[in-house]
Amino acid sequence: MPDLTPPDGETDFYFVPAADPEQAVPRIVELVSRRIPRRFGFDLIRDIQVLCPMNRGGVGARSLNIELQAALNPVGENKVERFGSTFAPGDKVMQIENDYDKEVYNGDIG
Template identity: 65%
Template sequence: MFRQAAESRIVVNAHRINRGEMPEWPKRGEDSDFWFVDATDPEDGAAKVVELVRSRIPHRYGLDSIRDIQVLCPMQRGALGARSLNADLQKALNPNPSVRIEKFGAIFAPGDKVMQIENDYDRDVFNGDLGTVLRIDETEGLLIAGFDGREVDYPFGELDTLLPAYAMTIHKSQGSEYPAVVITLATQHYTMLARNLVYTAVTRGKRLVVIVGQRRAMAIAVKAGAGRRRWTKLQEWMKPRRGD
């Protein structure tokens, strides 16, 4: 990691997590680029994520809620999962769009942050690319999204390759960096809590990392090593049978 601020707590804590140690939290009144916000339950955590993204981080750090802040979650399911938080953040950050459509279980409106979820060589957009819905043409049945200053048309019937992206899974964020990340970490994510997952999430943030959830979940993840052992029948299936 090459950063100008060698004293960055993001860097310090990323190394600590990678070594299996708990992060160092800032003291009251101390300025920091790494914070933990306690949540009593998933619903409380979801409300705090929305508050952080909509107002607290933009007001304190001068960052844009949609362009500069990315919410990262261990999994899709649950109140602190990417699916539910996308709905919460969409309502908070884009509350009164001129038009909205629902396709393939997702809602899209002008102004929404979106992500391409598979490679599309014809449109020149690729898995993980982030863009913004520019407009929706209901007459033509088209959604027009902007990716790096370029307009890309999606017929309504092909919107299964696009998802709202106010929140995404940590897995989908690999290889990307964002000015600020808000990471959800709760015991409800138990099956996904692992050191390498938290390390990946923390190192996505360039200027600011805020973790929302339970410190016990962080402790579980840090102690879990590279990941939990997966129990499958693969080994049993691979054993030679009698007579083989």
């Protein structure tokens, strides 16, 4: 188990505890939309990527995508609904399956 005690001085690692998904999701949205860009000067769309180990559940990719889209790129008039999800111009997407004919590969981001 890693030592999660905050070190003295400058660091680029922070542990933010959350007791459950209901507490974790708003903290993740706050970190991505405000705290990380402000602290490090990152562009919140281009420079930040949220990784999670699962698709389903309160802190799974599907749930986080909905919450992050609402905070970072709210859906307007121009939207496309496919596969149970809504996509809008400016959304960050990741290819999750290789498509050799189109030369897009698992992990490609657009």
